[in-house]
Every structure is written in C-alpha cells, then in structure tokens.
Amino acid sequence: MLAALAAVCQWVGAAVLASLTAWVASVALDKLRPLRLLDSLPSRAVLITGCDSGLGHELARRLDALGVPVFAGCLFPEGPGARRLAAGCSSRLRMLPLDVTSDQQVADAVASVQAALSAASGTELWAVVNNAGISDMGEVDVTPLKKFQQVLDVNTMGAIRVSKAFLPLLKKSKGRLINVTSPFGRWPVPMGSPYCLSKSALIMFSNVLRMEMKQWSVAVCTVDPSGCETHITDTECLKLKYFGNIEKTFPDDKESVRQARKKNCEITLNGVKWLIRKDFSKVIDEMVRTCVGKNAQRRHTAGFMDTILFDTIYMEPEFTSWLFWTIVNIIYR
Numbered sequence: 001m002l003a004a005l006a007a008v009c010q011w012v013g014a015a016v017l018a019s020l021t022a023w024v025a026s027v028a029l030d031k032l033r034p035l036r037l038l039d040s041l042p043s044r045a046v047l048i049t050g051c052d053s054g055l056g057h058e059l060a061r062r063l064d065a066l067g068v069p070v071f072a073g074c075l076f077p078e079g080p081g082a083r084r085l086a087a088g089c090s091s092r093l094r095m096l097p098l099d100v101t102s103d104q105q106v107a108d109a110v111a112s113v114q115a116a117l118s119a120a121s122g123t124e125l126w127a128v129v130n131n132a133g134i135s136d137m138g139e140v141d142v143t144p145l146k147k148f149q150q151v152l153d154v155n156t157m158g159a160i161r162v163s164k165a166f167l168p169l170l171k172k173s174k175g176r177l178i179n180v181t182s183p184f185g186r187w188p189v190p191m192g193s194p195y196c197l198s199k200s201a202l203i204m205f206s207n208v209l210r211m212e213m214k215q216w217s218v219a220v221c222t223v224d225p226s227g228c229e230t231h232i233t234d235t236e237c238l239k240l241k242y243f244g245n246i247e248k249t250f251p252d253d254k255e256s257v258r259q260a261r262k263k264n265c266e267i268t269l270n271g272v273k274w275l276i277r278k279d280f281s282k283v284i285d286e287m288v289r290t291c292v293g294k295n296a297q298r299r300h301t302a303g304f305m306d307t308i309l310f311d312t313i314y315m316e317p318e319f320t321s322w323l324f325w326t327i328v329n330i331i332y333r
Contacts, residue, residue, distance in 0.1 A: 038293070044069075044123075045124065052081035055228060062287075101154060113169070114169070129178045135192075136194045171213075188321045226283075
C-alpha cells in the first residue's frame, strides 16, 4: 500500500514539474519571439486615452514612429504634455480633447475620429487603448467616498464609456480594444483599495466583453504594466493625497492617530518604491505588440520575470501580499 502511494506521489510530482517547466518555457519563448507587425499600418488608426504623460504619451510616440495614424486623447490638449507630444510626432498624429468622464467629450471624440477616417480613404479605426487613469491612497476607513468615486469614474467607468462609444467602429474593422489594467487589480495592496478596486473591475469588464465580442471578431486585450514610474506611482503625490485624507477624517484631538497612520503610509510607500522602474520601454514594447502586433493575446504582461512573478502571485494573492508587506514593515518600521 505504501509503495503504491509512493509511486502515485512520484507520478504526481513528475507531472507537476513537467507542467511547470512547460509553462516557464512557453513564457520564455513568447517573450523571446521577435515582434511581428501587421501589414498596412498606415491604414490602421489607433485611439489612445490619457496621452498627456506616462504610458499613453510614450505609446503615441512609438506608434507614430511606426507610421500608425494616432488619435491622442488628452485631458489638457493645450497643456505642456500635449504640446511636447505634438512637437515630437508627425502630422499624422491628431490631438483630441478627451476627458473620459465626460459623455459630451467622448461623443465629440467619436465624431472627430469618424470625420478624420472619412477624409482619409482606406483608413479604419483598428484599436482603442483605454489608458487614462488616476490613483489615490488610504485605508478604507480614512478614504472619503468621493475619492473612491473619482478613481472609479476615470479608471473603470471612463474605460467603459469610451469602449461603448467606439465599439461600432471596432466591429466594422474587426479590430482590438485594449484596456490598461494593473497587477494591483489582482494583487491586494494595503491603502490602495480605490485603485485596486477600479482595476479589478476593469479586468472583469474586459473578460466579459471579450466573450461578447467574439461574434464580431473584435479582440479584447488587457495590458498589465508593472512598476512604471508615472504620475500614478508618484510616491510624493500619493503621500500628499493620503495626508489630506487623514486630515479630513480624524479631528484635531486625534493627532497621535494621525501620526501613526502617516508613519504606516510612509512604510507602505517605501515598499511601493521597490516595484517602480524609471525605464518602462518593455511595457511600451508590449503595448505596441498588443495594438499592431500579429496574434494578440488576451493578457499581456511586460518582461519574462514580471510575467513569472505576477502569475505566481495571482495563485495566492492574499498570502503573497501579506508576506511582501510584512517584509516591508520589518525593514522600514
């Protein structure tokens, strides 16, 4: 009996090891595969939201350099970020005023894109990238409901609003809808519930929409950028937001509580700094692959190690989150 049980355990162990090896090898092969672009890029227009700075800004530059007509949605179309983008790109790039929380601006963007496509014979809207996003910071009990609403309005409802508005054009081109999600939509982060919630909801929206769009041959993809130094991960800005939430939540006679919470915030932000990288070129590479590469996948994570790390974390998100933040507290406490 014991011999039979030992034999079964050996077979199970061998099967698990073989599966793990095959998974790691498949990820490695995927990341090593050279980028193969679609044909006729000048006729495949791409709309990107949140191009004032960060990932949207750099993706617009990269696609424009490849000859792709880009509609760059900017919250501040006359701002410094939009001006830098326009100055560094070709005349193909079109700037659009686009606040994703505004029904009117989204409708105006649809009209502008349709007019531009009509004027450019043979050009179609091939992809829409829902990239616009904001963040806030604070435990649930200190974060005002208004802050939850603001983050959800941009990160989740903004993406849904833009998606619904542009789906008719994507159905016509049989193109791609790309939602920029986050590892934190699957991995809980203390003091990050507004952002985690908004990205988790966007992931589920993408999964449902992917199933619904199959009959129209529209690919729905997500990109999980990890640890990019953008305005969303600006630790000083996040600290100021947190301190503001604390001041509004706790009265003056709770100064000791305020100071303790602020200390915890600084510890958490030191942990966040571990995850941030200044060079996010690999993320832009993956976003380009998702927009105009052949054989787009359902979910894209930039880099071999990031894919292995976060796919492993997703198997036990609560335990790995607890372990990571416990280590951070030990180091910085």
